[in-house]
Amino acid sequence: MQTVHRQLADKNEATESVTRRIAKQLPAKIIIWSFLLFVLVFTLFPVLISVLGSLKTNAEVTAGGTFFPQEWKFSNYLEAWRQADFARFSWNSLFISTMTTVIALLISSMAGYAINRREFPGKRFYMIVQASTMFISIGAVVLRPQFELIVAMNLNASLWGIILILLGSHAAVFFMLIGFYGSIPRELDEAATIDGCSFYGVFFRIILPLLRPGLAVGALFQFRNAWNEYIIPLVFTMTNPKMQTLTVGLANLRYGYNAATQTHLMMAGACISLLPILIVYVFANRSFMQVTAGSVKG
Template structure:
């Protein structure tokens, strides 16, 4: 075999080897990525699965075999969760506070974002920085100021105290998210609205607000989840069961001498169901909102 024949053979063989090596690399990379994803899925779901299984045990079974399965599922624990702590009233309180605080927060944040994003005025960027700087402030550091303000207004131990506090605490992050989306809306749409006779409020409610839906849904979801899971201010600003939320009610299963762990776990499972359902229903909107904000914001 002469040299030219050998070269021709190499030319025909080498590309196949290169393609095969590339496919092997892709396969190995995909396998590794799937293993990593499975690990994080297991790491995330394991506590929830363990919590659910534990909520179906007796306290004796939980202490004796914390990682074993229950001999007989104790659904009575879920009934106890409602009877012992009055979970029904606390659940309704959480729904009212979370929904009202979310609506109030989104309305204020969207109006502030509209002015900052669409109008030019002195110190505009400074005002935006001052608002969003609240993201860096630890929530615990504001406990005394919020308590004094609520106490002075005569709103202590009321749902209004929690609604106003939750709305104010999350304003920086909501404004930051919504303003990023409003910046991407073409100004020509507003100009067309002006030509059609839209005033300031009509331009906001009929043009800008609907077009910022992805950012608004993302901010509203974060706000609702924060309100639903918040414990510190719910404990600080309320004292009666008629105004407290679910997260505070969970501690009712523990007293000075004993703790009803299984009923408490059942209450925790009940408390996380609404947030999980909300995220599942709005998952596509949240992901698209975050990715659009990352690219365009």
């Protein structure tokens, strides 16, 4: 009987302990969740305004005063697609963004592997050069030299000229992948080398598959940057409108045939341009939380 009473007392004491712990943690959790909810609303509110604005008439968007459309104009998307020639411009943006992402990931992954696994003359200088491209921005000053360089290479009539220029902004992916390389044990390289694998064989057969989470994250950022680029495609496609990207074509929706501002069509075009980024994020998000821990048994 005493044993039963003791067990009940222990249960009551444990329950009270859990209750006190929850009571202490509750204010902190309320603050954290309130902050996260505020950030969520603050982030999604402009997107919601754009989506609703894309379904209004131009007069309703300009006048304001309404949150939901009085008349849902789904035809705005078809009109924006037709006026901005979205089919051609979407293909140009997709080609530029995809090729820039693939080539940048290849260059960054190979350079990061050499930097992380090898010692060679000029290694520190190379790191400084890569870092300088991130922290030193000279903006539009380089547009003219870049354009003259592309013309001299006879790439001004091709999308490859824009791709070549955009590849210069891969330093962020390079440093990101170096961090992922640090989590891959060097014992894998040594074991593969002992088994007869060459330096390139180790990279492509062993390291690259383990680097998929880092490549996915890098692909998301590189694709987003290339997709949203505006100034470089605008400058390099002035003489050839058929090479314009979606961001440049979207800006052309600002004024219609009668020189009136078409805010509703710009919002519809902006919503259309968001879809590829969302699709890439959905696929890349699967790899965000993956780690390489457990690849080597202790």
